[in-house]
Amino acid sequence: MPLYQVSDWLLDIAFILYVLSSVVFIVAMTGKNWAGRDPKQHEIKFGRIAYWMAVIGFIAQTGYVITRWIAGGHSPTSNMFEFMAFLDYCIILAYLIIYRIYKLTVIGAFVLPLGVIMLAYSYVFPKEITPLIPSLQSYWLHIHVTTAALGEGILAVGFAAGLMYLILTIPQKVATKSTRWLEIVLAVVLMLVGFIAMESTFARMDQKTVFEMTQPSTTPTGQASPQKVEYTLPAIVAPANSTIMKEGPMSPWFTAPEWMEGKDAARKLNTMIWSVISGVVLYGGLRLIFRKRLAAAIQPSLEGIDPDLVDEISYRAISIGYPVFTLGALIFAMIWAHEAWGRFWGWDPKEVWALIVWLFYSAYLHLRLSRGWIGAKSAWMSVIGFVIILITLVVVNLVIAGLHSYAGV
Amino acid sequence: MDQRKCECGHTNPVGTLLCESCGKPLDIELVEQKEFPDMRYEGMARRSQTYTTRIVDRVWNTFSSVKIAIWIIVVILVASGLGTIFPQQQFIPVPVPTELDVERFYTDTYGVLGTIYYQLGMHNMYSSWWFVTLLVMLGTSLIICSLDRVIPLYKALNKPRLNQHKSFLKGQKLYAEAPKPADRSEQELLEQTAQALKKKGYYLFQTDRALLAEKGRFSRWGPYINHIGLILFLIGVLMRSLPGFHLDEYVWVREGETVPIPETPYYVKNVAYKTEYYTEEEMPQKLDLNGGAIAKSYQTDAILYLNRNADIPGAKPDLVEVKSGPIIVNHPMKHESIYLYQSGFQEMQLGALNFTLLDVKNGNKEIGPIKLDLYNPERDIQVAEGYKVRVLDYFPDFAMGKDGKPITQTNLPKNPMFAMEIVSERDAINEKVVYLEGSILTQKNDAQFGLKISMPDLIDITGLNVRTDKALPLVWVGSFIFMIGVVMGFFWQHRRIWIQFQDGNILIAGHTNKNWFGLRKEVEGMVQQTNLSVTLEDKSKV
Numbered sequence: 001m002p003l004y005q006v007s008d009w010l011l012d013i014a015f016i017l018y019v020l021s022s023v024v025f026i027v028a029m030t031g032k033n034w035a036g037r038d039p040k041q042h043e044i045k046f047g048r049i050a051y052w053m054a055v056i057g058f059i060a061q062t063g064y065v066i067t068r069w070i071a072g073g074h075s076p077t078s079n080m081f082e083f084m085a086f087l088d089y090c091i092i093l094a095y096l097i098i099y100r101i102y103k104l105t106v107i108g109a110f111v112l113p114l115g116v117i118m119l120a121y122s123y124v125f126p127k128e129i130t131p132l133i134p135s136l137q138s139y140w141l142h143i144h145v146t147t148a149a150l151g152e153g154i155l156a157v158g159f160a161a162g163l164m165y166l167i168l169t170i171p172q173k174v175a176t177k178s179t180r181w182l183e184i185v186l187a188v189v190l191m192l193v194g195f196i197a198m199e200s201t202f203a204r205m206d207q208k209t210v211f212e213m214t215q216p217s218t219t220p221t222g223q224a225s226p227q228k229v230e231y232t233l234p235a236i237v238a239p240a241n242s243t244i245m246k247e248g249p250m251s252p253w254f255t256a257p258e259w260m261e262g263k264d265a266a267r268k269l270n271t272m273i274w275s276v277i278s279g280v281v282l283y284g285g286l287r288l289i290f291r292k293r294l295a296a297a298i299q300p301s302l303e304g305i306d307p308d309l310v311d312e313i314s315y316r317a318i319s320i321g322y323p324v325f326t327l328g329a330l331i332f333a334m335i336w337a338h339e340a341w342g343r344f345w346g347w348d349p350k351e352v353w354a355l356i357v358w359l360f361y362s363a364y365l366h367l368r369l370s371r372g373w374i375g376a377k378s379a380w381m382s383v384i385g386f387v388i389i390l391i392t393l394v395v396v397n398l399v400i401a402g403l404h405s406y407a408g409v
Numbered sequence: 410m411d412q413r414k415c416e417c418g419h420t421n422p423v424g425t426l427l428c429e430s431c432g433k434p435l436d437i438e439l440v441e442q443k444e445f446p447d448m449r450y451e452g453m454a455r456r457s458q459t460y461t462t463r464i465v466d467r468v469w470n471t472f473s474s475v476k477i478a479i480w481i482i483v484v485i486l487v488a489s490g491l492g493t494i495f496p497q498q499q500f501i502p503v504p505v506p507t508e509l510d511v512e513r514f515y516t517d518t519y520g521v522l523g524t525i526y527y528q529l530g531m532h533n534m535y536s537s538w539w540f541v542t543l544l545v546m547l548g549t550s551l552i553i554c555s556l557d558r559v560i561p562l563y564k565a566l567n568k569p570r571l572n573q574h575k576s577f578l579k580g581q582k583l584y585a586e587a588p589k590p591a592d593r594s595e596q597e598l599l600e601q602t603a604q605a606l607k608k609k610g611y612y613l614f615q616t617d618r619a620l621l622a623e624k625g626r627f628s629r630w631g632p633y634i635n636h637i638g639l640i641l642f643l644i645g646v647l648m649r650s651l652p653g654f655h656l657d658e659y660v661w662v663r664e665g666e667t668v669p670i671p672e673t674p675y676y677v678k679n680v681a682y683k684t685e686y687y688t689e690e691e692m693p694q695k696l697d698l699n700g701g702a703i704a705k706s707y708q709t710d711a712i713l714y715l716n717r718n719a720d721i722p723g724a725k726p727d728l729v730e731v732k733s734g735p736i737i738v739n740h741p742m743k744h745e746s747i748y749l750y751q752s753g754f755q756e757m758q759l760g761a762l763n764f765t766l767l768d769v770k771n772g773n774k775e776i777g778p779i780k781l782d783l784y785n786p787e788r789d790i791q792v793a794e795g796y797k798v799r800v801l802d803y804f805p806d807f808a809m810g811k812d813g814k815p816i817t818q819t820n821l822p823k824n825p826m827f828a829m830e831i832v833s834e835r836d837a838i839n840e841k842v843v844y845l846e847g848s849i850l851t852q853k854n855d856a857q858f859g860l861k862i863s864m865p866d867l868i869d870i871t872g873l874n875v876r877t878d879k880a881l882p883l884v885w886v887g888s889f890i891f892m893i894g895v896v897m898g899f900f901w902q903h904r905r906i907w908i909q910f911q912d913g914n915i916l917i918a919g920h921t922n923k924n925w926f927g928l929r930k931e932v933e934g935m936v937q938q939t940n941l942s943v944t945l946e947d948k949s950k951v
């Protein structure tokens with residue numbers, strides 16, 4: 001059996017374990033108040049089971065990283081699928097470290113679902129192992145991307161703790177600006193979930209819509225080939241200058257503006273529209289089920305947790321993640337850019353967004369250390385910080401085409 | 410200078426908030442719970458807090474303020490983001506020779522928003538005067554805020570404050586006061602608490618009535634070190650725009666050709682260029698590439714020469730080889746401060762046209778081969794004994810001009826046109842022919858000579874990017890120092906715990922620059938271990 005098959009299976013095993021672990025973590029938190037139970041005992045017991053599931057899942061994913069590395073001959077960080085799976089690996093790693101320091105069960109109830117979402121997101125991208133193109137053939141690829149992902153993974157834990165702090169402390173009796181924004185954050189998370197759900201459902205249904213571009217492209221060997229664009233999701237928006245070759249489940253409502261560069265731009269836009277729609281539908285559905293704000297529905301499970309501890313965890317994660325991110329996403333990136341292109345900085349969109357993330361967390365640190373922004377303000381900042389990271393990973397990779405864009409959805 | 414005298418007898422410099430000797434607040438009549446001076450610099454005088462009237466003072470104070478610093482950071486952040494809405498000019502896909510074309514590009518591709526973007530100068534935002542000004546302001550702020558704080562910090566850290574005034578202790582965020590336990594003497598208690606704290610890694614400063622436990626003092630220098638790193642980094646970045654520090658040239662070199670590198674005394678020769686593709690066996694997994702292929706490497710074998718006559722105007726170049734070897738993506742050729750990068754290629758380009766001269770009237774007898782070098786055609790070509798071809802006219806990229814005269818659109822041989830004269834010295838025949846777009850036009854209908862077209866020579870052209878960045882060491886050193894500072898500041902914290910006895914009470918106070926949660930846990934641990942019954946007030950939470 002080829003090694004890459006083994007690595008795929010190991011990743012599947014890790015995925016299943018993370019899902020199970022998330023479920024058990026949630027049971028550990030919500031089940032505290034079930035009749036006839038000692039809440040403390042319940043939380044400790046289920047928390048421990050969930051933690052070990054996460055550990056075994058992490059070991060399986062370590063196996064995936066190693067086998068895929070050997071099979072491909074390079075670190076599994078060379079395309080969007082590999083990067084997202086690796087980022088997920090880093091999130092779980094950061095969680096395990098933070099858990100060992102603070103032993104707070106509930107952190108897992110936030111981080112593991114986040115891990116599941118990120119891993120599911122990676123499954124959306126083409127999974128084949130591709131050989132490294134010349135511009136990626138450098139050991140800095142391994143060093144830069146792995147360190148940057150680790151930094152982002154640790155910052156993600158800071159986000160999870162920050163979000164938890166907000167759900168825990170924002171009073172839910174009356175609607176305020178805070179409650180509204182908190183719901184928006186949750187809705188954005190649901191958009192990612194909705195997108196993944198849609199994408200994996202339609203991938204199995206074979207309902208592709210195929211467009212052909214009126215302009216042919218040239219292959220690397222110089223032949224002209226007709227350019228096709230395949231949508232997995234039903235088409236709402238068609239690429240500019242194209243004709244439909246194969247009808248999908250619905251006909252497009254409008255055409256993308258012509259300035260959306262590249263043959264995949266319109267498909268990416270289509271995907272984003274579906275994500276927003278599905279997220280809103282999911283959010284609305286959950287609101288109907290719970291008949292209250294989502295944060296209000298989650299809040300009771302967090303009862304009895306010291307908000308100061310959660311605040312501390314969020315800050316600790318960020319103060320560890322910040323140097324790692326600086327090193328990986330900026331310093332190593334500059335060294336590599338110098339080796340590859342002869343300039344350590346070129347204002348490429350991906351570079352700019354790494355800088356934005358870094359400046360944002362720098363502002364966070366000054367506000368927290370010098371101006372006393374702790375608690376809620378600091379938690380909001382940690383949430384916004386991660387949203388900016390998501391923008392860099394998702395929007396910038398998929399929409400703004402720069403030197404760094406990996407091909408993908 | 411007006412000196413401030415504390416009740417303990419010590420005279421403090423102007424601007425001091427907490428007496429340097431006993432720690433009693435000087436400025437305010439300390440009413441309970443009133444705003445206690447910021448402990449960050451322990452009430453040492455800071456220029457920005459002391460002088461506020463003159464213009465210099467105001468500028469100084471503005472740049473030393475963290476609030477302003479955060480604003481500068483946020484403005485840079487937002488501006489950077491705006492710069493990515495549409496591509497910067499350097500990334501726009503088509504080569505655009507004039508400003509007008511650039512404007513048209515933004516208007517045509519992005520509509521009205523594109524026009525606005527262009528007119529605001531956002532297409533070259535990162536090198537615009539206002540963006541650079543923002544960076545300079547950040548640098549200024551970094552320098553001034555460090556200068557403003559460094560001496561007060563040194564003073565604050567240099568002399569540990571041991572036996573402090575009660576109001577100093579009471580002013581701390583973490584504070585506890587309780588009657589001294591009757592079962593133990595002061596000495597015993599100090600001994601026990603000292604032991605407990607020592608185990609936690611604290612350094613101890615003791616008198617017979619007071620204890621100060623301190624750890625992680627050096628971490629307070631972290632921010633200064635990281636800011637110094639940033640300052641060096643910014644200087645490095647800004648130095649790039651000085652003449653001579655930065656070089657960015659691009660040369661296209663044909664196989665076999667040697668070209669001068671502009672702005673340098675160097676010449677580079679392209680010995681051979683090749684692109685390699687992955688074979689199927691080399692791929693870890695079968696891929697459907699749609700008939701395409703994945704590139705494995707782009708490589709130029711090059712030789713770098715130094716022109717020893719570079720300084721003598723008009724002198725013939727005198728080249729000596731200084732370096733030779735491959736230039737591969739990610740593996741530039743390096744010589745002193747100059748780097749050559751593989752960054753483009755044009756393969757299978759026309760290099761020379763090949764013909765065979767035929768004697769048509771003699772049963773198409775072949776007379777000899779003709780090679781027309783497209784980059785450097787010879788004027789006279791000796792084909793065979795007694796036969797010559799003379800190039801009359803050559804248009805590398807032929808087109809008809811507006812006035813009906815032939816012109817060349819570029820210097821590149823994209824559509825070569827030759828006008829030639831075939832001369833037979835023996836028969837004194839002189840015939841003109843024209844080569845254009847793959848066919849031969851003869852002047853006369855019953856010409857003596859004809860040309861047979863054979864395979865042209867195809868060559869590869871490599872694009873080399875030549876760069877120098879003399880400020881680079883500063884950039885790396887700055888980054889390195891930044892990292893050291895950040896690690897110092899983040900993985901250690903400065904913590905101090907005071908224990909004193911006054912009027913039969915035990916007083917415990919604690920201060921840290923960050924991570925109050927951790928400090929509180931350590932103090933609580935100490936209280937438990939020594940069986941004290943005190944409750945900690947924690948004013949850090951408000």
Ligand code: HEM
Pocket residue numbers: 359362365366369370449472473474475476478482547550551554555631632635636639894895897898899922
């Ligand atoms: C992009 C620019 C900047 C970055 C990345 C940066 C980074 C940092 C970091 C990481 C810290 C925390 C260090 C620690 O606690 O160990 C810090 C603290 C600090 N920074 Fe900056 N900084 C920047 C600009 C500035 C500027 C312009 C000022 C000028 C007012 C400033 C003033 C301070 C101060 C006063 C502290 C707190 C020092 C202390 O706690 O004693 N920073 N900075």
